[in-house]
Amino acid sequence: MTVVSSPLAGRVIGLDAVPDPVFSGEMVGPGTAVDPVREPGEAVSPVDGVVVSLHPHAFVVVDDEGHGVLTHLGIDTVQLNGEGFELLVAKGDTVGRGQPVVRWNPAAIEAGGKSPVCPVIALEAVGNSLGEIVRDGEVAAGDALFNWK
Template identity: 45%
Template sequence: MSTAEVGSPGVNTPEAATESPAISVASPLPGRLIPLSEVPDPVFAKGLVGGGAAVIPDDDAGVVTAVAPLDGKVVKVMPHAYIVQHASGPAVLVHVGIDTVGLKGEGFTVIAQKGDQVRAGDPMITVDVALVRSKDLSMCSPVVILDSAADAIEPPATGGRVEAGAHLFDLPGK
């Protein structure tokens, strides 16, 4: 009997078969990266929705396209927010701005539809950043792993700039 047949560590063991690589989550928007704790909404700031990070579009941003944060299925899309679920289970919420639900879609255009299969970087919605800011609303945009612990991810380096579609953080493999 070989060592593989008796289940030597890391070779065809149930643990090795169930472990999957980390899933890369991309930034949905270009802008400055901040920790969730600095989001001007206590539900996001305290990690009650889940762990993640946030992006604040540049001060001079006009109409910006928000993109899919990972490969997966669009499970919900509204003018101001969307959720993409990876085939392995985790779902990521992108909330474009704070209190933007009150705009009832003004300044937003939905591109993706519920049920669409998307790849990281695919266009999801557009937002008129200047219009949102003209209504005295924050464009701080949380990117959150739903139903995860507030500390579910290794926090990304904050304060720097990130481009839409660029790596934001990794979802841990299961």
């Protein structure tokens, strides 16, 4: 079983509250979302694994069980073309849970007209493979969001 932890501190809001139908409709996969604290900081890896996809606004880490977890930093942030994001690892790197992956400032994203809400998605999860999912409350980076069987 994989424990998926929060990549950042903030308030968990659940996918249904994400202002993007692709995420709120779980088209990418099930999971939850974090409305981050509005201060400069780092998004950390939610699991131990290998970085298989890395963009300034999003990254995927796959663990030893083959579970891929997408962390998407903000909504429509791909339109920023990397501005405001600093990559701290490279694609192919092995990372540990809690290791910083991207440095960013959610307040700057919001000031630029984008939502800083961060979906955390279990890619290719099927059926009831996720245990209880946290959908509300305050979290610190590293707090458990859900279990993946």
